[in-house]
Amino acid sequence: MNDTAPGGLVDRYDLVVFDLDGVIYLIDQPIPGAVDAVSRLRQRGRRIAYATNNASRRSGEVADLLTGMGVPATPDEVLTSxxxxxxxxxxxxxxxxxxxxxxxxxxxxxxxxxxxxxxxxxxxxxxxxxxxxxxxxxxxxxxxxxxxxxxxxxxxxxxxxxxxxxxxxxxxxxxxxxxxxxxxxxxxxxxxVGKPEPALFRTAGHRTGAIRPLVVGDRLDTDIAGAVGAGLDSLLVLTGVSGVADLLDAPATMRPTYVAFDLAGLTDPAQVVAVPDGKRAGDGAAPTGWTVTRDGAVIRLSGAGDPLAALALLCDAAWSGGSVSTVTADSDNAREALHRLQLAG
Missing domain, CATH: 3.40.50.1000 (HAD superfamily/HAD-like)
Structure with missing residues (x-):
């Protein structure tokens, strides 16, 4: 549905740097699909690191916690603030x-x-x-x-x-x-020390010798802002703190390269979308089916199609100028898409 690599988004990168809370787990329980997603990366031979702002656990404790959840990890893969x-x-x-x-x-x-x-x-x-x-x-x-x-x-x-x-x-x-x-x-x-400062991401790259890391996080103000500050591509997953409403209101310093509902977007091209940032012309273009119009602070979505495709167009409209007060739907399919995106229809 978008411009990611045919084999999956992750195949564009030589290191995936994960945030933990809200991405891999919530407190001490794995987020649905996270274990399988990391396993698929391991099977592809992709290098992995974990960078967390949580200072309540040491690297070895975090690695043990992940391993106990079914996500094998070693202390040297974990970077803590x-x-x-x-x-x-x-x-x-x-x-x-x-x-x-x-x-x-x-x-x-x-x-x-x-x-x-x-x-x-x-x-x-x-x-x-x-x-x-x-x-x-x-x-x-x-x-x-x-x-x-x-x-x-x-x-x-x-x-x-x-x-x-x-x-x-x-x-x-x-x-x-x-x-x-x-x-x-x-x-x-x-x-x-921690995110949004870029130190944790840069350390992950130096440790592994990675040339093109991808940062995966759930927070615009830390994970994504840190990636932008470090000059790295990023994937926002909607399993934690930041939602679509936050994304539409995000300044340029907090805008991700890609968005997915969850970590399935790393390997399944149908589960991730590239969003526009004003520099990658056409990257966020969605298939035909959706129409987005803007009237002042109101954005209207009509048509039918994939909700993530609609999201790319909504971001484009929202970031084209001024804050957005309302996102409305002009069709039943549009209302369903906004519901899936947790936006009022």
Whole structure:
């Protein structure tokens, strides 16, 4: 239905870099179809990496979790923001320097493994504060971090994800906790390590020697923005945080190269569509059947065809100028397509 390679989208790339939460699994349960999708990539001999902003698990723990779900993985395939943050601090600070850790035990372990000394109180005069997601993080932790930063500690955030996905819906992420501390301090962290910063993606490429990686994620503001910043192609899957409504409203810095409902789009050309970005003229062209018109902030879809083909045209119309307030349908088939895309008809 689109311009992907005949054998599948993945055959255009020599490395696939997956986000985890919302792409491979939700919390600790695999997303339907994810196990089979990764297995098909392994069978094709495609190199794989996992890059996650979640700082609550170490690389080995993540690899064990994936393997337990039926997705074989090794620690060297997993890149976490916790490990990346610890490496950054190890390069900046002398061995054994005190680092106040706000986050889970995994982040403390990464700091210790990097040759630094994790502490919990500002009275220990830490040279740096590193802040990552942890379900037990509370006011007392933020208070100690605030005192340490005010005293001159270098402040590093593993990531600034505002939310994290769950089976019950989005929950507050590390970005929400970073925002609380930033409000108290009146400033932002000195450094953010995780996505949308491009470091994790670039590290994955360097580790594997890949020339053309593809980033697969569920969040426009982290996964896709990070890929755009790193100059890499990306696939947005609609199994996690960002939906089609978010996509239609996305600025150029958060627009993916491709969109699919799930990971089947990696190998099945009928399950993925290229979306226009103003630079790839004609890439998002859909088969005949759909007509999209725009009147101010209102977009109208009529005709019949594949919902993903309609999505490419909707993106083209939405990104052609100004924000979109309403997407409407002028036919029963169009209403069904908008329902499939989780847009009001």
């Amino acid at each position: 916790a490990a990346a943050a610890a490496e950054v601090l190890a390069d900046r600070l002398p061995a054994g320097a005190a680092v106040l850790v706000v986050g889970a035990d995994a982040l403390r372990a990464e700091v210790r493994a990097a040759g630094l000394r994790p502490v919990a109180r500002a009275d220990d005069e830490p040279a740096a504060v590193v802040q990552g997601y942890g379900p037990q993080v509370g006011w007392a932790d933020l208070a100690e971090a605030s005192l340490a930063v005010r005293a001159g500690a270098y402040w590093v955030a593993t990531n600034t994800d505002r939310t994290l996905p769950s089976a019950r819906g989005p929950l507050p992420g590390n970005g929400a906790l970073v925002a609380a501390l930033a409000t108290a301090l009146g400033r932002q962290p000195d450094l953010v």
